[in-house]
Amino acid sequence: MTTESTSLPDPATATGSAAAPGPGRARQSLIYRAGVLGRAPQVPTDFATLETRARAAMSARAWAYVAGGAGSGATMRANRAAFERHALVPRMASGHVSRDLSVELFGRRLPTPLLLAPIGAAAMVRADSDVHIGRGAAATGVPYILSNQGCSPMEDVAAAMGDAPRWFQLYWSTDDALVDSLLRRAEASGADAVVVTLDTTMLGWRPQDLNLGSLPFSQGIGIAQYTSDPRFREIVRERTADPGRAKGDVEVTLGAIRTMLSISREHPGSLRDNLRSPEPRAAVETFLDIYSNPGLDWETLATIKSRTSLPVLFKGIVHPDDARRAVEAGADGIVVSNHGGRQVDGAIASLDALPAVRAAVGEGMPLVLDSGVRSGADVVKALALGADAVAIGRPYMYGLALAGGAGVRDVVANLVAELDLTMGLIGAETVDDLTPEILTTGPAAGTSGPP
Known part of the structure; x- marks a missing residue:
């Protein structure tokens, strides 16, 4: 038997008092109490099992599109290796009963530093995918970055999300009037920010899709x-x-x-x-x-501030010089990302690029880390290395495959629970406590001693 999917505890009551156990302990309690009745979670709590079950639930074409990467998959492996090279060094007896996981981005206080990354053509996984994802995100307070390659109009997703936070991802078309139209619609749909994706002016070489001759957009999916x-x-x-x-x-x-x-x-x-x-x-x-513009340059990107009143982030930055150019072009934030390893084979891991990008732009520029995040402990490491927030992609898509919007919600709830518990167990009370000093690195980081 399986238990009903459960939502993230109310952030207003999940932190801040001895009576409120926090989202980590609350989530554990829900699952263990259901276990007493013989019910296991519908959505697995670890990424490996989640991925295995999602693959069984997805078609071969959907799996290739979501799980596949560029070339040999070296960049995907590099993303994971980068997280594994960094080890947490817990400190004891902090005396903190609860944690404050909240962060502020572009004038809105968010309950956690998590976002849902934009993923196109998600209807390959489940019909009405974007609406399901939007509802799952809204149930947790986590912003959903609506994909420009979505399967539902942004207005429909916004209606399903109500007042919950959302951003909009923009692919810069070869038709400038279309760019302007999409931006106007994003503003009218209540987006808090626009994320301009720079690393997909062309599709990367993706063998898993190519071997099936499968491009969802040519089927009308994702447009x-x-x-x-x-x-x-x-x-x-x-x-x-x-x-x-x-x-x-x-x-x-x-x-x-x-x-x-x-x-x-x-x-x-x-x-x-x-x-x-x-x-x-x-x-x-x-x-x-x-749909995309291979000739996109910094001069064109600099016109974005005259095209929208929304805060603008540039996504796909992994080089510090590009980070500086982004600031000069008017960026209000940067998403450090290699597109989940889907564009360039053998590229630098996003986590490895993060410290240099942070050094290039200074402390005031909001940075979002994207690519390779699989656990709450990963979130802690990314925040410690300079990110202000962390975007997840494949994990929530696997939750979508297993249980629709409830599956998305449960994946987020599990990640937040692990984030909360990890922070508590290493002695951190707030996100601001997550600094490079909590980490050590090396080939065998997981077994090395204090720095």
Whole structure:
């Protein structure tokens, strides 16, 4: 038997008094009490088991897209090795009964330093994926960075989240009017910030997808922000009205028929009407032509501050010189990320890049660490090395695969619980206590002594 999924304890009561045990002990108590009744958690509490069960629940194409990386996977392995090289050095008898996990980002006090990273085409894992993720995030108070390659319009996700915090990820299109339209919609949808992704001006070499010939966007999956956008629809209409842009006939195969069905199902409107219309296919072709801009440069990026009133973060920074350029271009924050190892094989681990980026931009610039985070202890290490917040990706997608929005919620609750317990066990009372002094490093960091 399995227990019902459980939510993160109320942050208003989870910290700050002896009577409130904190999210770590509260989460343990929920799980152990259910265990007395013979019920195990629906969502595993460790990443390895979570990943194994999620793989069994996902299609081969969904698994390849979510779990796969660039090339040989060296960057994915480097991300994990970087966390493993750093070991925590616990201190005893701190006297702290509870912890304050809260952080402030862009004028909003958040209950924890966690965010949900943007992941496109999540409907490969579960229908209405973005709405499920948004609800799971809202249940925990953790901001969800809505993907520009989402499967539901941002307005629908915002409605599902209510007043819960959210950001919006922007891929800089080759059409500037589309960039402006997406930014206006993000503002109107209540986004607290915009995350401009810089490391995906082209798709990296991803063998797991390539070996299956699987690109979700070519199936119409992951382009809902575009097909719901007035500027994008205008471009599609212009193309379908231009006979010079007409595409040749498609070879009729079973695969082609399945693709057309997928495109027609994903496109706004009825399946019957879409199958008769050239617009759904034209929308996919238009998206593939313009969604990202390989010629993106710092001069263009510097125009972002005139395009939106929202705080802007640049995502994909791993070099200190690029961090400085980002500040010069008007960045209000930086996401130190190698895209989860999905873009460049053999790249530097995000955690290894973090200290140099922090040194380059100083203490006042908000930094988010993304890529390779698998546990609450990982979160502690990232914060100690200079991050102000930490974004998770694959773990919550695996929760989505197992239990929808409740699975997302439970993955976050487990991470927060482990974060809280780890902080307590090493003697930290607040996030500000997490400094480089709590770490030691080396080839055998897990067995080395104090620094």
